[in-house]
Amino acid sequence: MARYFIRRVLSLIPTLLIIVTLSFFMIRLAPGGPFAREKDVPELILQNLLKRYHMDDPLGKQYLRYLGDIIRWDLGPSFRYRDVTVNEIIDQGLPVSMTLGITSLLLAVASGVSVGIVSALKQNKWPDYVAVSVAVVGISVPLFVMGPVLQLFIGMKLKLLPMGQWISVHGWKAVVLPAITLSFPYFAYIARLSRASILEVLRSDYIRTARAKGLKESVVVWKHVLKGALLPVVTYLGPAFSGIVTGSVVIESVFLVPGIGRPFIQSAINRDYTLIMGEVVVYSIILIMANLIVDIVYGFLDPRISYK
Amino acid sequence: MKRSLFVLFALISVFALSAQNFTIVNGTEPVSLDPHAVEGVPEHRIYMALFEGLTIGDPKTNRALPGLAKSWTFSKDYKTITFELRDATWSDGTPITADTCVKSWLRKMDPKNAFQYADLPASYIEGGMEYLSGKAGPDAVKIRAVDKTHFEVKLVGPTPFFPDMVVHYAFAIVPIHAIEKYGNNWVKAENWVSNGPFVLKEWKPQERVVVVKNPKYWDAKNVGLKQVTFLANDDVNVGYNLYKSGAADWIDTVPLELMDQIKLDKNFHVAPEYGTYYYIINVTRKPLDDARVRKALAMAVDKNALVSQVTKGGQVPADSFVPPSTGYTPAKGFAFNPEAARKLLADAGFPGGKGFPSFSILYNTSASHKKIAEFVQSQWKNNLGIDVALVNQEWGTYLDTRSQSHNFDIARAGWIADYLDPSTFSDMWITGGTQNDGLYSNKKYDEFINKAKVTSGAERMKALGDAEKVLIDDDMAILPLYFYVTQNMIDLNKWEGWYPNPMNQHPWKFVRPKQ
Numbered sequence: 001m002a003r004y005f006i007r008r009v010l011s012l013i014p015t016l017l018i019i020v021t022l023s024f025f026m027i028r029l030a031p032g033g034p035f036a037r038e039k040d041v042p043e044l045i046l047q048n049l050l051k052r053y054h055m056d057d058p059l060g061k062q063y064l065r066y067l068g069d070i071i072r073w074d075l076g077p078s079f080r081y082r083d084v085t086v087n088e089i090i091d092q093g094l095p096v097s098m099t100l101g102i103t104s105l106l107l108a109v110a111s112g113v114s115v116g117i118v119s120a121l122k123q124n125k126w127p128d129y130v131a132v133s134v135a136v137v138g139i140s141v142p143l144f145v146m147g148p149v150l151q152l153f154i155g156m157k158l159k160l161l162p163m164g165q166w167i168s169v170h171g172w173k174a175v176v177l178p179a180i181t182l183s184f185p186y187f188a189y190i191a192r193l194s195r196a197s198i199l200e201v202l203r204s205d206y207i208r209t210a211r212a213k214g215l216k217e218s219v220v221v222w223k224h225v226l227k228g229a230l231l232p233v234v235t236y237l238g239p240a241f242s243g244i245v246t247g248s249v250v251i252e253s254v255f256l257v258p259g260i261g262r263p264f265i266q267s268a269i270n271r272d273y274t275l276i277m278g279e280v281v282v283y284s285i286i287l288i289m290a291n292l293i294v295d296i297v298y299g300f301l302d303p304r305i306s307y308k
Numbered sequence: 309m310k311r312s313l314f315v316l317f318a319l320i321s322v323f324a325l326s327a328q329n330f331t332i333v334n335g336t337e338p339v340s341l342d343p344h345a346v347e348g349v350p351e352h353r354i355y356m357a358l359f360e361g362l363t364i365g366d367p368k369t370n371r372a373l374p375g376l377a378k379s380w381t382f383s384k385d386y387k388t389i390t391f392e393l394r395d396a397t398w399s400d401g402t403p404i405t406a407d408t409c410v411k412s413w414l415r416k417m418d419p420k421n422a423f424q425y426a427d428l429p430a431s432y433i434e435g436g437m438e439y440l441s442g443k444a445g446p447d448a449v450k451i452r453a454v455d456k457t458h459f460e461v462k463l464v465g466p467t468p469f470f471p472d473m474v475v476h477y478a479f480a481i482v483p484i485h486a487i488e489k490y491g492n493n494w495v496k497a498e499n500w501v502s503n504g505p506f507v508l509k510e511w512k513p514q515e516r517v518v519v520v521k522n523p524k525y526w527d528a529k530n531v532g533l534k535q536v537t538f539l540a541n542d543d544v545n546v547g548y549n550l551y552k553s554g555a556a557d558w559i560d561t562v563p564l565e566l567m568d569q570i571k572l573d574k575n576f577h578v579a580p581e582y583g584t585y586y587y588i589i590n591v592t593r594k595p596l597d598d599a600r601v602r603k604a605l606a607m608a609v610d611k612n613a614l615v616s617q618v619t620k621g622g623q624v625p626a627d628s629f630v631p632p633s634t635g636y637t638p639a640k641g642f643a644f645n646p647e648a649a650r651k652l653l654a655d656a657g658f659p660g661g662k663g664f665p666s667f668s669i670l671y672n673t674s675a676s677h678k679k680i681a682e683f684v685q686s687q688w689k690n691n692l693g694i695d696v697a698l699v700n701q702e703w704g705t706y707l708d709t710r711s712q713s714h715n716f717d718i719a720r721a722g723w724i725a726d727y728l729d730p731s732t733f734s735d736m737w738i739t740g741g742t743q744n745d746g747l748y749s750n751k752k753y754d755e756f757i758n759k760a761k762v763t764s765g766a767e768r769m770k771a772l773g774d775a776e777k778v779l780i781d782d783d784m785a786i787l788p789l790y791f792y793v794t795q796n797m798i799d800l801n802k803w804e805g806w807y808p809n810p811m812n813q814h815p816w817k818f819v820r821p822k823q
Contacts, residue, residue: 031712032704037347038722040711040742041424044441048422082340083495084513092513148545156553163553164546165539168512253543256550258515266336271704 001299008292016284020070023280024063027273034079034271053079066277075278080270086278089263094282096166097259100251101244103175104183108240111183112190113233117221119191120198131191138188143247147181147254164256178255182247186240190233197229204228231301238294242287327821330803332558333547334538337514341495343480344416347424349560349812350538355477357506357519357536357816362391362409362459365475367818370582370728370811372471376404376481376503377459386466386764393457396526398483399500399507406453412481414439414446425478428726432470434462466764473727475813505531505817514540532805532820551797558798560812564676567620575799578622579808582631583724583792584733585623587669587684588710588746590717591785595665600656602784606642607649608691609684615790618683619676622795626788630733630776631725631810635766637773639780641788646691653692661693668697671720672706680789681720710745719745724792728811730772731760737779737786748785753778 035041035049050056054065069076075086119131154177155163161177162170201207202225210220249261260279267275299305335350343355356364362380363372377391396404416423417430419442430436435448450462463470473479486494486501493499500508505528506519517538521531539556541547544563550556562570570576595601611625627641650660658664669684671677681698688694696718701709710719725732736743738754756775760768779785794812805818 030704031708033708036704036707036711037424038707040745042427042742044419044437045422045424045426048419049424052420052422080339081337081513082345083342083492089513148549151549156549163549163555165555166515168515254546256515256539256541256546258512258540262514263337269703 005292005296008295012285012288015288016281019284020067020277020281021063023277024066025059027271027276028059030271032271034273036271053077070281075281076274078267078272078275080267080272080275086274089275090260090278090282093258093260093263096257097245097248097252097261099167100175100178100182100257100259101241101248103179104244104248105186105237105241107179108183108186108190108244109233109237112187113194113230115187115191116194116198117226120195120202121221123199128195131195135188135191138184139192141184143181143185143250144254146184147178147251150177150181151254164254166257178251178257181254182244182251185247186244190236190240193236194229194233197232198225201225201229227301231298234294234297234301237297238291241290241294245283245286245290327802328532328534329537330533330535330558330816330819331537331539331556333541333550333556333560334517335540335560336542337540338517338538341508341511341517343477343482344412344421344423346477350540352477352813354517354519354538355480355504356813357504357538358502358508359477359480359482359504360396360525361474361477361479361481362393363471363474364815364817365809365811365813367805367815368807368809370472370475370809370813372475380471382468386468387463389461389463389467389470390454391459391461393459394526395457396503397524398486398503399522399524400483400486401524402483402485402501404481404503405456406459407456408484409459409481410451410453411484413451413479414449415482415484415487416478416480417449418446425476428473428476428478432463432467432473434464436464465761466768468764468768469727469729469731472729476727506533506536509535516540527817531817533816536816548797557803558796558806560794560796562621562795562797564621570797571620571622573797575797577794577796577798577800577808579794580624580631580810581724581792581794581812582633582728582810583722584626584629584631585680585720585722585789585792586626586629587787587789588716588719588721589784589786590714590719590746591783592714592747593667593717595656595658596667596717598656599783600652601658602787603642604649604652604656604692605688606784606787607645607652609687609787609789610644611789612644614680614683618679619790622793623790624793626791628776628780629786629788630730630772631791633728633730635769636730637769639773639776641780642784649691653694658694664692664694666695666697667717668699669718669720670699670701670706670709670716672703673700677720684789711742714745714747718787721745722792725811730769730776734760734772734775734779746785748779748783750778750783750785753783 035046054062077085078089115131119128122128151163154160162174166174207220207224210224248259249265251257252259252261260282263275264279267279334353338346338351338354340346341354343359346355360375362375362377364375366373376393376396378394380389380391382389393404393406398404413429415421417426417436417440419440426440430440434450435444438444438448439446452460454460483501486499490499497508497510505522505525507522509518509520511517518535520535522528525531544561547559547561548563551559589596589602591597615623615625627643628638630636630638653661669681671681678700685696685698688696709715723733734757735741737748738757739749753775756771756778760771763771794808798806800806802822803819804822805820806814
């Protein structure tokens with residue numbers, strides 16, 4: 001198990017190297033550059049700027065310099081935000097984005113699985129119909145519609161929760177609306193997924209055996225059904241987490257959340273090469289680690305899987 | 309009774325206190341708080357709170373008012389200006405001297421620092437360009453401290469509008485002593501030193517900048533706000549929601565889709581802005597190299613319909629490129645006249661639009677640019693019988709196509725003045741100018757612009773006006789569509805000292821709760 005873990009973590013290195021290399025050259029292929037403005041920068045100043053950021057070096061040299069820096073976890077200066085380094089932007093934004101992401105994921109799993117259980121046990125009765133309808137809405141309404149709608153009703157009309165801005169302004173109340181919005185499609189999907197797989201497991205032989213043995217219904221559900229039925233849900237957590245992390249980019253704009261998502265979009269528009277690279281690297285690490293964790297949890301749930 | 313009076317008093321003072329806190333939705337995250345490193349409107353607003361330049365903008369007209377300089381005198385030829393500094397200090401008590409001014413401006417123009425907008429002071433101050441280009445040392449720049457309170461600047465040509473220009477952050481006076489002590493970290497709140505009506509309290513990147521009243525400011529007793537919060541948000545809908553929910557006191561953009569409803573709001577203030585929305589024509593491409601074709605295109609667009617049916621926000625149809633300016637006569641331009649347009653197009657060899665080669669309008673991806681381009685497209689189709697394709701590109705790509713490869717026929721553009729003078733518009737179109745993306749070139753035009761550089765007063769204004777007549781009336785090299793307007797939402801029954809003005813710059817010193 002420990003060896004498996006170490007091997008997986010080590011495999012991060014070649015993966016990241018490929019990602020860094022591809023992104024480094026791809027973003028430089030895009031037309032424009034970090035110093036392009038509506039008011040053109042005079043040639044003189046442009047030259048000074050290129051020199052300042054070593055962009056007058058040959059591309060190969062720039063690439064090697066970047067690799068050297070990134071090994072020391074120095075993501076470089078932002079080309080746009082002159083007073084801060086990319087490391088500082090990530091250090092400030094990452095805890096915020098992670099707070100939002102993890103809260104949303106927990107919320108999606110907890111509510112999704114509960115609704116899934118209820119609707120499977122009450123199949124084709126009204127709780128099931130309600131749950132399925134909510135899930136359809138959740139899957140089909142995009143985040144950028146859901147967010148403003150919740151803002152309008154819960155934030156502006158009912159004034160129950162803040163419409164935007166983060167913990168430093170409103171305390172933990174600020175997390176609620178963005179987390180609900182962000183988790184909603186995943187909640188819906190998890191609800192449908194767990195409903196389907198619980199229904200399937202309920203019909204299997206070992207559950208019939210458990211019932212035949214005279215076990216209490218709650219023990220059957222909690223001990224036998226859930227363990228088997230949660231496997232597809234856990235598998236889905238990997239993609240769900242990446243979805244939540246990237247979806248957070250939209251939510252951060254709608255709810256003014258100071259995470260790493262908004263600067264990511266801005267960096268792409270501004271061609272802020274170092275910031276784009278830094279964000280890509282951080283997102284890659286998050287996604288790879290999330291998949292690793294899912295794989296490990298999988299092993300605990302399914303004894304047929306062993307780590308070698 | 310006493311007790312209830314006390315409670316009442318306490319309530320009133322709490323209310324008064326909160327009423328002295330002001331919040332603005334400030335647009336994108338500021339690129340920096342260092343006034344020499346900044347560019348753009350959000351940064352300028354923060355600059356006006358934290359710093360005071362030699363001059364500051366008048367809240368009604370944007371013309372220069374005394375700031376750090378209590379007065380200034382020009383030499384007779386308008387080529388030397390001497391500022392007399394007032395007795396002012398930085399927020400840490402360090403006095404501000406003429407020497408600070410010299411060092412500040414040299415820092416801005418230092419080629420090693422590679423500051424954007426360094427060319428603005430450098431191109432007007434004698435020796436500035438030599439220093440900025442690395443051809444000469446700082447000694448070449450003709451600015452000096454005459455004594456502790458007199459700061460002398462020698463200018464390349466007569467520049468009567470120099471005090472107006474010095475309002476711009478490119479001319480900021482910065483705390484050299486703090487920069488030397490803390491290096492790049494001088495902009496952090498814990499090290500902060502500045503000389504404006506406010507000082508930095510906190511800066512949470514991607515979230516907000518909070519400034520509080522500076523007790524050391526020379527005119528602190530006349531500063532009416534205790535605290536100003538600048539929210540970093542550039543989503544126009546989110547900004548509008550914040551304003552409507554009371555979380556913000558001022559927004560400077562509103563959602564276009566809600567314009568019909570917003571127009572009725574008494575807190576919506578529309579005013580002329582010193583800027584122009586226009587189409588750049590690539591004059592090197594056939595058949596756009598023919599002035600008759602360009603004039604036909606100009607006369608075939610009904611700009612009145614454009615502003616009343618498409619943009620709807622009170623914009624002013626533009627026939628000239630330079631917006632109305634005092635003492636300046638703009639070009640006459642070409643009013644909507646489809647018949648004359650058709651005739652000109654026929655003269656150029658395309659009767660009824662027949663045989664007109666395919667061409668396109670390039671714009672950066674945005675709903676409003678798209679609507680405008682579609683309108684122009686339909687006007688040319690209906691009035692001239694020619695087809696124009698629409699091409700949209702993402703911002704960075706669009707800028708590259710427009711300014712680097714020049715691979716376009718017609719491109720959308722906008723220009724908002726950096727300072728209140730027609731030259732900020734006319735200087736763009738000289739042969740080989742960095743902003744001259746349509747590759748326009750006319751010796752007559754260049755001569756008028758150069759003449760304006762060495763003359764002053766009415767003679768200078770006439771030269772600038774003559775230049776624009778060449779640009780528009782003779783050559784129709786660019787197609788002006790409308791003059792921008794400022795579109796602010798702020799409750800002026802609650803706040804005073806805020807006035808609609810042509811540069812949309814509102815110095816914080818004057819803004820206060822209404823008595």
